[in-house]
Amino acid sequence: MGHERVHLLKKIQEVEFAAVELQLFLDTHPQDQRALMEFNHYSRELMMLKQQFEMQYGPLLNFGFSPSQYPWRWIEGPWPWERQY
Amino acid sequence: MWIYEKKLQYPVKIVSCDLKLARYLFTQYGGPDGELSAAIRYLNQRYTIPTNEAKALLTDIGTEELAHVEIITTMIYQLTEGATVEQLEAAGLGTFYAIRNGALFPADPNGVPWTAAYIQAHADPVADLHEDMAAEQKARATYEHLLNLAEDPGAKDALRFLREREVVHFQRFGEALRIVQEYQQAKKVY
Numbered sequence: 001m002g003h004e005r006v007h008l009l010k011k012i013q014e015v016e017f018a019a020v021e022l023q024l025f026l027d028t029h030p031q032d033q034r035a036l037m038e039f040n041h042y043s044r045e046l047m048m049l050k051q052q053f054e055m056q057y058g059p060l061l062n063f064g065f066s067p068s069q070y071p072w073r074w075i076e077g078p079w080p081w082e083r084q085y
Numbered sequence: 086m087w088i089y090e091k092k093l094q095y096p097v098k099i100v101s102c103d104l105k106l107a108r109y110l111f112t113q114y115g116g117p118d119g120e121l122s123a124a125i126r127y128l129n130q131r132y133t134i135p136t137n138e139a140k141a142l143l144t145d146i147g148t149e150e151l152a153h154v155e156i157i158t159t160m161i162y163q164l165t166e167g168a169t170v171e172q173l174e175a176a177g178l179g180t181f182y183a184i185r186n187g188a189l190f191p192a193d194p195n196g197v198p199w200t201a202a203y204i205q206a207h208a209d210p211v212a213d214l215h216e217d218m219a220a221e222q223k224a225r226a227t228y229e230h231l232l233n234l235a236e237d238p239g240a241k242d243a244l245r246f247l248r249e250r251e252v253v254h255f256q257r258f259g260e261a262l263r264i265v266q267e268y269q270q271a272k273k274v275y
Contacts, residue, residue: 009092017094020149024253027141028260062089080093081159083166 002084005057012049012060018042087148094152095246098239099163104176106235107164108194113157113231113247115191115199118223120157120247124150126204126220133208136268139261143217146254153247158189160240210269214262221255 022039029035050060058073059066068074078084113119127147134140165178165187173182180196191199207213228248235241 010096012092013094013096020094020145021253023145024142024149024257027145028138028257028264030138060091062091065088074091080091080155081162083099083163085093 008049008053008056012046012053015042015046015049019046087151093156093159094149095156095243097156097159097163097243099160099237100239101237102168102172103164103235103237103240104168104172104178106231106237106240107161108176108178108181109231109234110157110161110164110240111192111194112227113224114154114161114189115197116193116227117203118220118227119193119199119203120150120153120224121191121199122203123147123220123224124154125201126206127217129204130206130213130217133206134210134213134265136210136261136265138264139210139214142257142261146257149250149254153250156243156247160243161189164237164240210265211262214258214265217258218255218262221251221258225251225255 019039019042022035022042025035026032026039050066054060054066058076059068062074066074115121124147127143127150131140131143131147134143165173168176168178168187170179170182173179181190184190184196193199205216207216225248228244228251232241232244232248235244
């Protein structure tokens with residue numbers, strides 16, 4: 001189970017990295033249509049991956065951006081800075 | 086408003102217990118050209134920067150820098166976790182232990198606490214963006230020093246990622262500077 005979680009997390013990190021990179025690029029190239037298309041592609045993929053992750057391993061975002069199952073799953077470890085993460 | 090995402094931007098896989106590296110890494114937490122300085126510098130400059138491109142860029146890079154603070158602190162935490170007092174002393178972390186046990190603190194490797202004196206803001210977009218570009222180069226150079234000092238392959242991998250981000254941020258700030266200068270010239274001609 002730990003392995004699968006890490007694998008899915010890595011996929012999210014990869015896709016989100018592409019989105020971060022494109023976001024910064026678009027900040028200084030707002031009229032680049034190809035970059036914008038790619039950004040929207042990764043944004044959709046990221047949304048799907050995050051939903052998949054959260055259903056199994058709990059919320060990724062605080063303050064209402066991720067729903068939670070019962071009981072409140074936000075407090076579940078491991079936290080990102082921990083070795084078991 | 087900020088939202089916390091319960092994950093690291095880049096995976097940290099520390100294999101060894103390199104306490105000396107933990108000490109050196111403090112420079113990128115609470116040191117002059119560290120990630121905390123970067124985050125506060127950019128987020129603080131946003132208010133007086135004139136173009137929308139630069140406002141967006143300072144917001145986004147400032148936010149990414151906060152994620153880099155988390156990568157650095159995670160590395161320090163994992164490298165020092167479970168170390169004995171003798172091991173901490175041997176790595177030059179005895180003074181850190183004396184002051185606050187194993188707690189993390191935004192200070193440089195010599196224990197000098199982080200200070201806002203490391204950053205500057207002028208409401209002059211050309212001055213501010215040049216400072217930001219210089220900061221990215223200084224951080225890149227610092228990562229190269231750290232890569233020379235590091236042995237742990239996992240730590241080196243994360244340090245290489247962070248070094249590369251400095252190069253990209255420098256590039257983007259350069260583009261924002263060009264846009265700001267075009268904006269200033271257009272205003273003068275009119």
